[in-house]
Amino acid sequence: FVIENDFVIRDPELASWGRKEMDIAETEMPGLMACREEFGTDKPLTGARITGSLHMTIQTAVLIETLQELGAKVRWASCNIFSTQDHAAAAIAATGTPVFAVKGESLTEYWDYTDRIFNWTDGEPSNMILDDGGDATMYILTGARAEAGEDVLSNPTNEEEEIFVAQIKKRMAATPGFFTRQRDAIKGVTEETTTGVNRLYQLQKKGLLPFPAINVNDSVTKSKFDNKYGCKESLVDGIRRATDVMMAGKVAVVCGYGDVGKGSAASLLGAGARVKVTEVDPICALQAAMDGFEVVTLEDAAPTADIIITTTGNKDVVTLDTMRLMKDMVILGNIGHFDNEIEVLSLRNMKWTNIKPQVDMIHFPDGKRILLLSEGRLLNLGNATGHPSFVMSASFTNQTLAQIELFTKGEKYGKEVYVLPKHLDEKVARLHLAKLGAKLTVLSDEQADYIGVSPQGPFKAEQYRY
Ligand code: NAI
Numbered sequence: 001f002v003i004e005n006d007f008v009i010r011d012p013e014l015a016s017w018g019r020k021e022m023d024i025a026e027t028e029m030p031g032l033m034a035c036r037e038e039f040g041t042d043k044p045l046t047g048a049r050i051t052g053s054l055h056m057t058i059q060t061a062v063l064i065e066t067l068q069e070l071g072a073k074v075r076w077a078s079c080n081i082f083s084t085q086d087h088a089a090a091a092i093a094a095t096g097t098p099v100f101a102v103k104g105e106s107l108t109e110y111w112d113y114t115d116r117i118f119n120w121t122d123g124e125p126s127n128m129i130l131d132d133g134g135d136a137t138m139y140i141l142t143g144a145r146a147e148a149g150e151d152v153l154s155n156p157t158n159e160e161e162e163i164f165v166a167q168i169k170k171r172m173a174a175t176p177g178f179f180t181r182q183r184d185a186i187k188g189v190t191e192e193t194t195t196g197v198n199r200l201y202q203l204q205k206k207g208l209l210p211f212p213a214i215n216v217n218d219s220v221t222k223s224k225f226d227n228k229y230g231c232k233e234s235l236v237d238g239i240r241r242a243t244d245v246m247m248a249g250k251v252a253v254v255c256g257y258g259d260v261g262k263g264s265a266a267s268l269l270g271a272g273a274r275v276k277v278t279e280v281d282p283i284c285a286l287q288a289a290m291d292g293f294e295v296v297t298l299e300d301a302a303p304t305a306d307i308i309i310t311t312t313g314n315k316d317v318v319t320l321d322t323m324r325l326m327k328d329m330v331i332l333g334n335i336g337h338f339d340n341e342i343e344v345l346s347l348r349n350m351k352w353t354n355i356k357p358q359v360d361m362i363h364f365p366d367g368k369r370i371l372l373l374s375e376g377r378l379l380n381l382g383n384a385t386g387h388p389s390f391v392m393s394a395s396f397t398n399q400t401l402a403q404i405e406l407f408t409k410g411e412k413y414g415k416e417v418y419v420l421p422k423h424l425d426e427k428v429a430r431l432h433l434a435k436l437g438a439k440l441t442v443l444s445d446e447q448a449d450y451i452g453v454s455p456q457g458p459f460k461a462e463q464y465r466y
Contacts, residue, residue: 048067053135076099253278256317
């Protein structure tokens with residue numbers, strides 16, 4: 001890795017490739033470009049010191065430069081050890097932006113980089129967090145609780161927690177009071193994904209959220225687009241780049257039929273697979289059935305499945321016992337945020353043959369083999385390049401608006417989790433219509449009056465579910 005001048009990346013030589021792809025991405029990210037146009041002169045993020053923990057991809061590079069054009073200073077790391085696009089990181093480092101992200105970094109490096117995105121060269125703390133999955137937020141809050149004398153660092157239950165605890169202790173020893181000072185300086189956090197949002201609501205419930213948060217995930221123009229249409233494109237992309245397997249005719253099982261599950265099932269169906277779905281929620285199970293998918297339990301489906309993908313955001317969805325039921329050469333992967341959906345730890349003492357980066361063959365004692373993608377980490381970013389730019393533009397426009405909102409009006413908010421108002425959600429969608437050549441129908445005053453809305457929107461009541 002190249003470690004100098006306040007950045008850690010794979011190879012600075014990749015910067016011009018990254019820049020060319022960013023130029024293309026900009027043409028597919030109308031929402032972010034519109035933010036630059038609308039706010040580029042006023043620069044509402046002037047004074048913002050943003051710690052960003054989100055997959056360091058080409059799309060994220062365009063987000064970073066948008067935040068900077070709005071006046072912010074940023075420090076950036078990936079929120080997953082496999083999701084960095086090294087050419088994107090190189091292009092961002094070439095502009096002098098502190099970025100700490102290497103595809104295939106170790107977990108120790110991951111937590112070191114998460115520390116570095118708070119550790120500004122001028123010694124001042126961050127005042128905003130832009131998080132994906134909640135690790136940056138958790139790092140600061142856990143460290144601050146440890147500094148307050150709470151027993152939060154004892155008894156790590158696995159190797160990853162040990163590494164996390166070691167990093168916090170290292171920083172506590174090097175800079176006493178570091179975490180408390182950071183926590184107290186944070187005006188707010190904007191959170192990208194379902195799993196991170198769950199963590200924030202749990203903190204709020206326990207009275208442990210010390211600053212306001214915006215749940216970007218539950219903007220309609222995020223979860224009903226990125227999670228769904230994004231995965232519809234990027235799941236199959238990941239499986240193909242990893243395995244080159246023929247999907248048509250194969251039996252695929254998708255665990256979970258939430259937003260990511262719906263996109264994933266559609267992705268596999270589009271590739272010609274015969275798709276089955278598992279669910280715990282009767283509503284989502286009924287949706288799956290009425291979308292034409294057989295709803296099964298994983299135990300029943302495992303012996304005949306060729307491809308098994310978890311999308312639940314839950315832990316222990318695929319256990320060692322279930323893996324024992326699977327057939328030889330099954331492709332197993334996860335597209336949910338964390339790697340605990342598949343019990344990968346229980347495979348560690350079996351024989352692994354590495355096929356190529358992020359593709360491993362696991363040999364069971366009885367001779368059966370499993371092709372495991374990205375060691376159980378989110379495979380669309382580990383084995384491919386994540387979602388396409390256009391859908392990330394919608395997500396990141398929400399992120400940008402949320403950062404502006406909390407940075408400029410944070411005092412208005414309590415220590416709770418909020419979603420952006422519906423008129424901003426509609427604005428994000430509106431910004432993406434022209435690119436697709438879509439032309440909106442305009443309500444007449446009489447029609448608007450009849451359905452009880454304003455002709456300019458919002459067009460739906462809060463309880464509407466899309
Ligand atoms: P969701 O809450 O809409 O869907 C999850 C579904 O899984 C729910 O319907 C739930 O009932 C079901 N489920 C829970 N436990 C289950 C079990 N044991 N067996 C079967 N089904 C089970 O959440 P969403 O938005 O679909 O996100 C899922 C995960 O994907 C989260 O971790 C999220 O952070 C992540 N995500 C990943 C993306 C990617 O690009 N890889 C993009 C967006 C989200």
